[in-house]
Amino acid sequence: MFEFFRNLDRRWVFLAMLLAVALPILLGARFPEDPSPMVRSVFEAIDNLPEGSRVLLALDYDPASEGELHPMAAAFTRQCALKNHKMYFMTLWPPGTVMVQKQITMLEREFPDYEYGIDYVNMGFRPGYEGPIKLIVTDLKKAIAADVQGTSLDQIPLTRDLKNIQQMDLIINVSAGYPGAKEWVLYASTPYGIPTVAGTTGVQSPLLMPYIPNQLTGMLGAIKAAAEYEQLLIDEYPQLKENRQAQEALRRMGPQLVAHVFLIVLILIGNAIYFIERRRSR
């Protein structure tokens, strides 16, 4: 046994990891989630806004992190729609346009009464990293003249009277890196006092912790927080209980649990081999 693990071909590790992730997905393993105070603070930041509030949804991520961030973005969009908030979508990442489009497709499917231009608008992608943020905080139309379909923002009821994003009641940023939540905090929420919440990858969340709670009201870090958020959303809005799309993060917690336990087992085996070898060499 010792020799087997000592000379273990890494392809066996890869195969075991594949099974650790695939089996819980195939078996539909689900676990209960208890929302943390941080997740509750994000939920309340959106839920406590009066109906019809203006919310900017900046989705700054790409397909690489879609698995982790799409459930958060979808949960935020659903909650805003359930609260009848007015949504302004935009992205600072070129592949983010498709991520925004996915939320809009979801809105069209699940909330057919929500009307484009009246309840939500897609302002698309703007190049220049944090540059567009610096501009839209004082003059939105100087940076974004038209929506993603080329219609002038002056012709869209939702944006006609919008001068800048200081008029937003909340900024929701879902981001996987630069430009992302940090830039929104530095150039929009901190200097102009716009309430902001964020959803980020597990890798990025420790970097954003120093901004909570003053500059960022709250943050969802990684798929675990997304799952807790979905649970909270289902508890508050029971109509989502039958909606499988609204439980994507909850479903992903099964593979995460098995994969994490598998990693711990691997580390323990690796260390056992290390200590046995060290004792033998003495």
Add this chain to the structure above:
Amino acid sequence: MKRTVPLIIAATTGFVLIVAYFIPYTETWGETAMAWFNIIAAVAFVLGGFNLMKNQLQKISDRRPGWGYAAVTLISFVITLFVGLAKVGVTPSETYPEYPWAGAYDQEGAAFWWVYEYLFLPLSATMFAMLAFYIASAAFRAFRAKNVEAVILLITAFIVLLGRTYAGVWLTSWVDPLAAQFESPFMSQLITGLRLDRLTGTIMNVFNLAGMRAITIGIALGVASTSLKVLLGVDRSYLGSGDD
């Protein structure tokens, strides 16, 4: 001249942006500078495209090692650019049905959407998902408790790995009933905090936060001093090493 003009542009723009932040009268100057920046950033995409084509073509013509990959990059780039610009498979928008090009380039069912949905998206997701396999292999081979620091790191990793799943709650489900047996609020609170998910929260909100705050403040001070050096022309490394 090649270095002086960019230096003046960078310094002027930088100082305008700083002044615009503090003096409301000059706010519009800052807006103009940012509008220019955004236009230049958009143009940079075009330059980037040309640069990519130049480099890949050079690699192919020189038959450098890996030139086949350069060919794949180039073909993919040209195809994606063409189907996006020519709006291949795009149906006219409802607003302007008489104009065949009025539909969105990334409309569902269009060629660009197809490339994105069935090539770019799965390839990107696959690259990221492969990390799980490499992390597993690396954890098995390299994560060793060789010294005290490594042991602390290992224990922290175990707590966070378990605390970020239901396994943490399940394994330490005995904590809350045990805490209830203590009359002292201090002891009760101390034991309650031992549940793995709460312990993970403590690690993130106390130890990680303290470290990150220090690092963030350090970075901010570094950025401020570096920016000043750039604006005052002391640091000219960003201009390259070309002679006047």
